[in-house]
Amino acid sequence: MDLQPSETCCAPVTESVLDEGEAEELAGLFKVLADPARLRLLSMVATAAAGEACACDLVEPLGRSQPTVSHHLSLLVDAGLLTREKRGRWAWYRVVPERLEMLRTVLAPAALSS
Amino acid sequence: MDLQPSETCCAPVTESVLDEGEAEELAGLFKVLADPARLRLLSMVATAAAGEACACDLVEPLGRSQPTVSHHLSLLVDAGLLTREKRGRWAWYRVVPERLEMLRTVLAPAALSS
DNA sequence: ACGTTTCATCGACGTCCGTCGATGTCTGGT
């Protein structure tokens, strides 16, 4: 389930009715954000010093097991919201601002109302 | 599960680390958007003429049963994304732009990077 | 008063998903 390819998924929800495909793709993206653990991980990485965070520093503050944290981070990466870079034994994560911007665009209000 | 009361849930995800409560509340909101049927309903109401749509006009284009459509609309209303007004035998729905704007704010990039 | 229409609610079923312990994989140090 890799969502990255289509960087510009859909027009704003308020602009035209989404077809099944667009809706499915967008829903998949929102589904990744629809979990408190993943939202906190995203938030932790976003606010980390130097703009990146090591997975080793996320397990304890999140309060979940290491496999669970790894699982959630993988989903965030697959959704294009984070990037993973392995350096030595550690994995470093960064947010992808363009991806957040894309979601903001989708939620934008109608440009002009009739 | 009524989410309306707190109109301004959280600071942007990129600003400070969300605590469990904020994350849970935000996740609940995104969960409502994390379904293709609900996204299409939201889109249909948003693009409807006069800014409102009758439930009777949403069942057929969505391609789901009437109870299912009603269920999804109720979730959207509970999440504060739609309002419902009953006029006679019909139920009319409108989008709540402030709610979408709130979500856009949460996804906003950091104001300034170090 | 009765039937019809519109919509919400209920109960049930199947599937998806978050979670964990156990295990595998790779890296670096001794």
Add this chain to the structure above:
DNA sequence: ACCAGACATCGACGGACGTCGATGAAACGT
């Protein structure tokens, strides 16, 4: 070569959720 540490993957369990048919509630027309 061996061990230890960091992380990903696997398999399994339990709960949450989308879906539908059946039913309930309310409003309108005749």
